[in-house]
Amino acid sequence: MGFLGFLKRGPRKKKCVRCGQQAAHGYSPAAESDAKQINPLCLSCLIEQLRHDYAEFRGRAVVIAPAVGLPCYVFRNLEFLRDTTPDCERLSVALLEQITICADCQAPARCVWIESRGLTIESFGDVIEKGPQATLLTWGNPAPVSLCGKCTAERINNGLQTGGFEFFEVCSPHLDEQGLVLPMAY
Numbered sequence: 389m390g391f392l393g394f395l396k397r398g399p400r401k402k403k404c405v406r407c408g409q410q411a412a413h414g415y416s417p418a419a420e421s422d423a424k425q426i427n428p429l430c431l432s433c434l435i436e437q438l439r440h441d442y443a444e445f446r447g448r449a450v451v452i453a454p455a456v457g458l459p460c461y462v463f464r465n466l467e468f469l470r471d472t473t474p475d476c477e478r479l480s481v482a483l484l485e486q487i488t489i490c491a492d493c494q495a496p497a498r499c500v501w502i503e504s505r506g507l508t509i510e511s512f513g514d515v516i517e518k519g520p521q522a523t524l525l526t527w528g529n530p531a532p533v534s535l536c537g538k539c540t541a542e543r544i545n546n547g548l549q550t551g552g553f554e555f556f557e558v559c560s561p562h563l564d565e566q567g568l569v570l571p572m573a574y
């Protein structure tokens with residue numbers, strides 16, 4: 389179906405596969421999944437799913453806050469970044485190496501959280517190409533903080549609850565993967 393098909397059909401016409409409410413989001417096992425693997429979810433069911441995913445996650449990830457106006461909010465592993473944008477891979481690894489303890493609950497941290505001020509459909513390509521240090525962190529966002537999986541999910545979910553989000557595809561990091569979660573388009 390693709391993103392354009394999704395726009396044409398209108399996400400709001402879809403029903404959540406878990407509870408039958410209107411579904412504004414699509415959830416998939418991995419970035420760029422086949423349309424049939426992208427399950428429509430309502431906001432409450434997406435929030436539950438993200439809580440589960442990040443609580444189970446045992447790897448390390450740079451997580452950029454959700455941003456309105458971008459169709460995808462997906463995890464990209466380091467192998468993908470290395471092949472497509474080596475500078476971003478190198479800079480993401482530098483951020484992963486700074487992970488300490490969770491700033492919100494003091495548990496061992498797994499993620500580096502970066503706010504997404506300035507991240508738009510026009511600017512996300514720069515973030516992927518040049519890395520967060522040369523982009524988001526010079527655009528007035530606070531310094532990155534380490535978070536455990538549980539607190540990362542809470543920050544994502546607090547963002548999503550502010551409204552205006554409609555993600556065609558959302559996916560989480562799983563197992564011991566390492567990489568970057570960011571709002572983007574493809």
Ligand SMILES: [Zn+2]
Nearest residue numbers: 404407430433
């Ligand atoms: Zn639901």
Ligand SMILES: [Zn+2]
Nearest residue numbers: 490493536539
């Ligand atoms: Zn925590």
